[in-house]
Amino acid sequence: MKIQNRISKSGTTLVLVFILYILMNMTACSAPQVVSRTGNDMPPLDQLRDKIAYLVDDPNLFNAQVGVYIESLESDETVFARNEHKLFISASNMKIFTTATALLKFGPNFRYKTGVYHSQNVSDGILHGDLIIRGSGDPSLASRFSASGDSRAFFYQWADSLKSKGISQIDGDIIGDASYFQAEPLGYGWQWDDEPFWYSAQISALTFNDNCIDVTVLAGAQPGEPPVVRFSPPTSYFTVDNSAVTTTADSIRTLFLTRPRLENKLLVRNQIPLNKPKYSESISVEQPALFFIHVLREVMEESGIKVRGNLRTVHTVGEINYTGTSQLFTHVSPPLSEIITAVCKRSQNLYAEQLLITIAAEYGDNATAAEGVRVVKSTLYGMGVAENEFVMHDGSGLSRMNLISPNTVGQLLRYMARHRDFQYFYDSLPIAGVDGTLRRRMEMTPAQGKVRAKTGYVSFARNLSGYVQSADGETFIFSILVNNYLHPTPAINLLQDRLCILLANFKR
Structure with missing residues (x-):
């Protein structure tokens, strides 16, 4: 995952961003107090959708591109969708496509x-x-x-x-x-x-x-x-x-x-x-x-x-x-199960690239990135992924030429959840408030320990996709992709965290 900033900024800007992050995080430490626009006499699912829409419609993101897809694994019901077929820079969300393909092709014990x-x-x-x-x-x-x-x-x-x-x-x-x-x-x-x-x-x-x-x-x-x-x-x-x-x-x-x-x-x-x-x-x-x-x-x-x-x-x-x-x-x-965990927990770019070329060497015509991409795409198309909703050029997501849609991410997460090797894939993902790139996010909230998700960051692109367990044990898959924002990145983190907390708190 690309380091956000290597150039010293003014002390004033850093202080303002830090204060903003602390104030928003204080709010996120409990269930988000989202004002419903239609009242609380609605069915719980409709209330949830209303609250999600309220957060996604944040006026601070008026010039950003926001895509969201949320689905219940138990009922196959689409809980919320916004710009779900639009293309977004993948950042490190690309890693779950690479690691999933490696797991499907080689198995966890490779x-x-x-x-x-x-x-x-x-x-x-x-x-x-x-x-x-x-x-x-x-x-x-x-x-x-x-x-x-x-x-x-x-x-x-x-x-x-x-x-x-x-x-x-x-x-x-x-x-x-x-x-x-x-x-x-x-x-x-x-x-x-x-x-x-x-x-x-x-x-x-x-x-x-x-x-x-x-x-x-x-x-x-x-x-x-x-x-x-x-x-x-x-x-x-x-x-x-x-x-x-x-x-x-x-x-x-x-x-x-x-x-x-x-x-x-x-x-x-x-x-x-x-x-x-x-x-x-x-x-x-x-x-x-x-x-x-x-x-x-x-x-x-x-x-x-x-x-x-x-x-x-x-x-x-x-x-x-x-x-x-x-x-x-x-x-x-x-074993591969440990290697994909290193890829996803720390967001290790090199390991993802090594896996992509290994896929090409074993299942392609030559050991190049382009051939690895061809094998990954072929695997995804077999899941039903649309060709016009997935553009891949590397295994890690460092390239800004990679494009994904929230719907495509949802299709991958759904497919993997029903695969015999799902547990290895699930265990490779960072745990909110516990480890990896989510270690310091959603701490001391209802989402801590209940969200398994892959982060992604390159400049002006911040993504989070994975699984969350609700208060009554229902599993949701989600993909929250935010591109072209000028709001501070910690504020984008908090938006994603608050959406996850809503899902973790949800009861039917």
């Missing part, structure tokens, strides 16, 4: 496999020839899947496996075979100024640490000193150009981190106040397959395995003939 091969014999502790890492698109070689929280833990395990086979030296090269994917490293329609940041990490069949360097910046010991910059994983793959300074404790932090295009160099600029909390950011890397084997070699050498050759990456299918190689071992990922 696992990625990364093979480790050697090209010649092993004798006297020496691996003669090359060590080859054959990637399959596994996104899980990352800290979130490591028990220790260190993404290098997987490589330390690999080094131990090599040493257990008596290998203490590699005479040849370490080769990273990323040819399983033929996709471009960036998605169609992605913005150039997003490239340095984690949510725009490059796509590769060899992926490590989310294809990012995790950066922590701490103030120096006294004003005038440069701040301290630390990397995780610690590696020489990235260099640092640090011209930032530590300033007095009462100053404002204007620290800015970025990476020049096509370079693996971190730029640290502006100022960080003394005695203020550390600043953290994840910066994407160029050539992720090379990053993968670079850190692998560092870990091998740290573990006592000498590497005498060079580092090479392969991106062309068939360039390596595996007929003359031997497999040393295979690394197996967690």
